[in-house]
Every structure is written in structure tokens, then in C-alpha cells.
Amino acid sequence: MPIPVRRTRLTTWRSLATAAVAALLAAFLAPTAAHAAPRESTPVYSYENAIRESVWVDTGLDGDSDGRRDRVAVDIVRPRELARQGRKIPVIMDASPYYSCCGRGNESQRKTYDADGHVVQMPLFYDNYFVPRGYAFVGVDLAGTNRSDGCVDVGGRSDIQSAKAVVDWLNGRAKAYTTRTGASTAKATWTNGRTGMIGKSWDGTIANGVAATGVKGLKTIVPISAISSWYDYYFAQGAPLYDSGPDWLSDYVDSPDARAKCAAVQRKLVDEAPRTGDWTSLWTERDYVKDAAKVKASVFLVHGMQDLNVRAKNFGQWWDALARNGVERKIWLSQTGHVDPFDFRRATWADTLHRWFDHELLGYDNGIDDEPMADIERHPDQWATSAVWPPRATAAATLRPGTGPRAGVGTLGLHRKSGTETFTDNPRSSETDWAAHIDESTPDKAGFVTKPLARGLRLSGSSEVTVTATPTTSTAHLSAVLVDLGPDTIRNYAVSGEGITTLTDRTCWGPSTTGDSSCYKVTQANRADVDYTVLSRGWADLGNYASDQGVPLTPGRAYTITLDLAATDHIVPAGHRLALIVAGTDKDLIDPPSTTPTLTLDLARTSAHVPFVGGADAFARATAGSTPAPSASVLDGVRGPRAALRVPGESR
Structure with a gap:
């Protein structure tokens, strides 16, 4: 479950101590005498x-x-x-x-x-x-x-x-x-x-x-x-x-x-x-x-x-x-991979990191602790901020899959449904294959989709998907993914560079010596136009249904397991659909089991717990078919988006 706690304001004694440290450092570290506490270290x-x-x-x-x-x-x-x-x-x-x-x-x-x-x-x-x-x-x-x-x-x-x-x-x-x-x-x-x-x-x-x-x-x-x-x-x-x-x-x-x-x-x-x-x-x-x-x-955490x-x-x-545990913290979330x-x-990062270290290590009162907790990349080079992360209004809604007009193409809503869906593990298929064929009955996945949204719907935090499945073999792996179905331009995280392209020009970040240059190749966003975006994913061995020690499965017996899905922050825009896909091996992301099982899902005992800003009410409004609402109701205290100044990458 997401825990939307604001960056902790320090206790009175620590605030006084920080002020004292800042005063001492102002006296000892400033290149010239200052009448006021410094707010920024300078390259002197x-x-x-x-x-x-x-x-x-x-x-x-x-x-x-x-x-x-x-x-x-x-x-x-x-x-x-x-x-x-x-x-x-x-x-x-x-x-x-x-x-x-x-x-x-x-x-x-x-x-x-x-x-x-x-x-x-x-x-x-x-x-x-x-x-x-x-x-x-x-x-x-x-x-x-x-x-x-x-x-x-x-x-x-x-x-x-x-x-x-x-x-x-x-x-x-x-x-x-x-x-x-x-x-x-x-x-x-x-x-x-x-x-x-x-x-x-x-x-x-x-x-x-x-x-x-x-x-x-x-x-x-x-x-x-x-x-x-x-x-x-x-x-x-x-x-x-x-x-x-x-x-x-x-x-x-x-x-x-x-x-x-x-x-x-x-x-x-x-x-x-x-x-x-x-x-x-x-x-x-x-x-x-x-x-x-x-x-x-x-903790200042950064992750793609x-x-x-x-x-x-x-x-x-x-x-x-x-x-x-009340740790003082800040977060940046990008659309990239491991970058x-x-x-x-680059420019915003150097400035923000500079102010963070000045505040945390030099004790400078530069206001960074009063700024929004989170920076989130919504589109390539376009960033929004959130006062706290996840936002205070975030609450998990329980979404229920249901059968649809064709096998493997079901519905997703707030009400419990009955019925079953069946799929066979195909180690040659991936989450992108499943998403690309979400409206088709294919044997390697079970897909469940909302109606087109009447208004934007923001997911913020970590999800869980509880699955009750009956395998035909003694081993089975499961994948669960959440997908935004609709056109968008995203960073192309799935190719070399994981969302960036390295250019030949360089920018410099401090003085250099003969043996140590401060100048690095510029990069730019590697963009891709897509028809769907996988926004969160999780995997499990069904044999771990009862503990963290796997056991062989009994074919024909139903097992219930809850998969942990990765944290994210994503807005599914009005007109798009939200999908839950349950399948077997996710090609290139998990290894296949030793057998090739067919699994039957019990939909009455399968659900997804998804953190929406506004909770179940926000999901109900977004899927009710009413007139789209202004985006502010989705952003919930988020400013933006704004363009970044620069962009570049790393392989390790």
C-alpha cells in the first residue's frame, strides 16, 4: 500500500542544531565575510x-x-x-x-x-x-x-x-x-x-x-x-x-x-x-x-x-x-530504464543535487526542504511535481475482472464477477505481445479492460494482484501487468540507451585538469510513438503461494497467490482504457517454468488492488461515461508539466 507521508520537518532540536551548523560553516567556509547565512556554496x-x-x-x-x-x-x-x-x-x-x-x-x-x-x-x-x-x-x-x-x-x-x-x-x-x-x-x-x-x-x-x-x-x-x-x-x-x-x-x-x-x-x-x-x-x-x-x-531517491x-x-x-519510519526524503521518477x-x-539535476548537498551537509537554509517531494516525468522531458508522494488522496481500489464477449477478452470494474478464463504459458510471448493483442482472443493470456475513460485516472504507488489459478502441471509461473491502452509518445526504454540517445557535443560541469575532464557527451530523449504503455508489472512462481519456499503444485488444484506489482506514477488519460493482463512467462523478463502449464483463473477470487488518486470513487467517475473533468482533479496538487533543460545516459 502507498504511504503518502510528507517529507518530515525536522524536530525543534535538530532545526536549532542545523541553524548553528549553518552559522559556523558560514564563518569558516565562506570565501569572504558574510552578514547573512549563505544559501549556496560557490566554486571559489x-x-x-x-x-x-x-x-x-x-x-x-x-x-x-x-x-x-x-x-x-x-x-x-x-x-x-x-x-x-x-x-x-x-x-x-x-x-x-x-x-x-x-x-x-x-x-x-x-x-x-x-x-x-x-x-x-x-x-x-x-x-x-x-x-x-x-x-x-x-x-x-x-x-x-x-x-x-x-x-x-x-x-x-x-x-x-x-x-x-x-x-x-x-x-x-x-x-x-x-x-x-x-x-x-x-x-x-x-x-x-x-x-x-x-x-x-x-x-x-x-x-x-x-x-x-x-x-x-x-x-x-x-x-x-x-x-x-x-x-x-x-x-x-x-x-x-x-x-x-x-x-x-x-x-x-x-x-x-x-x-x-x-x-x-x-x-x-x-x-x-x-x-x-x-x-x-x-x-x-x-x-x-x-x-x-x-x-x-x-534520502533523495531517483529511479526509472x-x-x-x-x-x-x-x-x-x-x-x-x-x-x-518518518525518514526525511525526496524522489525523482523518470520514464527511463536504468539511466x-x-x-x-542534466542541468536541473546538477542544480538540485547541489542544493540538496548544501542543505544536508552544509546546513544552508536554501528552501529545498520546502519544495515538492516528487518530480515525475509525464512525457519525454516534461516534468510535473507533487507536494507529497504518493498524494494524500491516494487510496487502493479493488478492481474485479469479468468475462467478456470472447474468451480471453474480459472486463475490469469494481464489482465482483464470476466465471473463468484459461491461458497456456508461452515462453515466446511477452507483455508487449499481450498488450498489442489485448482485444483479441489469444491462448497465451487473459486480458481485462475498462471502457474508455471519461476523465483522466492517476495511479500512484504500488499495486497488488491476487490470482486464484488451477494449473495442469506441477510448476507454473505467473505474470500480471497493468497497461494504459491508447496512443502516446514515451521514452523508448526497451532499446539500447533505455530512453536516451548519446550525441557528440559535450557540456562541462566544473573545471577540468589534463587527466580529468568535467565535460560529458550530451544526450537527448529517445522517443517512441506507441499504442499502449505497460505501466506496472509483477511476477511470481505459483509454487510460492503459501510462503517464500516453493513447493510442487498438484495439477487440478486451485491455488491463490498475491503478486507484488512495481511502484509507478502514471496518468491514464481520458479516452484511453486501463487493462489488467494475467499470463505465464513474460519473455526476457522472467525465466519459464520446467513444464508448460495451462492455467484456469477463478475470476470470483481474482482481483487487483490499485492505488488511485481519489481511490475507488475516482475510478468509478472515470469509468462512468460522464463528461471529462478538468485535469486538476487528476493531478491533485501536481504542478506542471514543464520541459527539462537537457537530457543524457549510462549503461551500468
């Missing part, structure tokens, strides 16, 4: 002459079992002027496994080093942009990658502890050394310990995981396209999403040293992540949602609603858990 410090250094932080673990405590490599870029003056500064940190194996960003940048081992190129624009504004940027090699000791354990204790230890070191609670094996210690006397973590995909996942430890000193995280539970990266209620497990991913990023030492960790990643999709203790360790109550950092890599369930369940906001809304 030299990037070219910045201090570039490396330390190795003791994680307290021996993941590679070599008899020595693992040390993780930490590359630092910070303003030399502030170091000379003894001024303590905050940290922006990206902990990543990708710095040497694969690269970061749309242009796959890797760390590079000079002859002394000091970082020359730090991937992405963060150091170029923020170091001149009085921040330190810290790039951490996760355990088992690049220049770090230990083993990659794909979101487990080693991954999280190797990043958390750096936050501890920045706050004086852990040891670091000037070399990987030496005894000379390094202290972080140059920082005030206030740390913000940022990153996309695995990097953002680490930010989620570290925040879920409640570590002191971590003030904010900015997870982009990030995982909140690793089980939900690999499985959907027992249905496998990929034909490989975490051992493959670990091997992909391991350093040569880790490959030589980490066979035991690799074996655990195989043995404790069975392809059956059963929940094990390995997944419990990698479930950050369960620890959301420990999160003290604010069409991300089919880190699927949108990951952000939806994390957001709801943060809301239940960084720097590559779909």
Missing part, C-alpha cells in the same frame, strides 16, 4: 591544485581469509586552500565495485592514477563540481575490487562494512593507513565527518545498505536506480528474473587478487542462492528494507519507472519503509 577553490591522496581503511574483517584484516582503498580529492587554513569540510562519497573493471557513467570512466599512486581521473562529475565548492569527494573501492583487499559478497556484510568503515574513519572511529600493507596511520583531521553517499545501481545499493546500519555521520544518501533487497533483484516471489546468480556478478567485478583468494565466498554465493527462488539467510542479510527503522540519513534491470519494486518497497539523471535531466 582550485580544482587543479586540489589535494589528491589515497588511504586504506581497516574494515575489521578478513573476508579473503589470508590472516590479515582487509583494508579498502579510498581515493580523496579535497580543496588545498581549506586544508591550509585548517577548516573542516563535509564529504561526498561514492563506494563502487566498478572503478577498475567496468567504469562509471554513460562513458564508462575508470579511475586512473599517477606514478605515485594518486588518483588522476575520478569518474563522473562529482569531484569537478563539488570540490571547488568546498566539499571533499571520496571514491571507495569496495572490498575485493580494484586496490582493496577482501572479497566481493554482492551486497552482504563485506560490501556494506567496507563502505561503512570509511564513514567511521571520517568520523574518527576507524583506522586507516597510508599504504595497503604498511603501518603508518592516516587520520581524517580535515573533515567534520558529515558525509553524503551517492551512486547509481550497485553504488546506490551500497548507500542504501550503509544507511540501514544507522551509522553516525552519514547525513544523507542519494541512491539512483538502487537495490533495496537483493532477493528482489534476482527473483520475484520465486520466479527467477535472470539465468544467473550473485556469484556471476561477484566474478564480474573481482580483482585478480580476489579471484585467487575468494573461492569460499564464491561457493557460498552459489550454495545459498538456489535457483529455486527459495528465501535463505543469504537474502535476509541482503535485505535493507527490514532495517529501514535504523536509517537516520535523509521502466527500469528492467533494478526493477521498480526495489524503490517502491524502500520508499514505503522509509515513510513508515542516471545526469543523462536525462
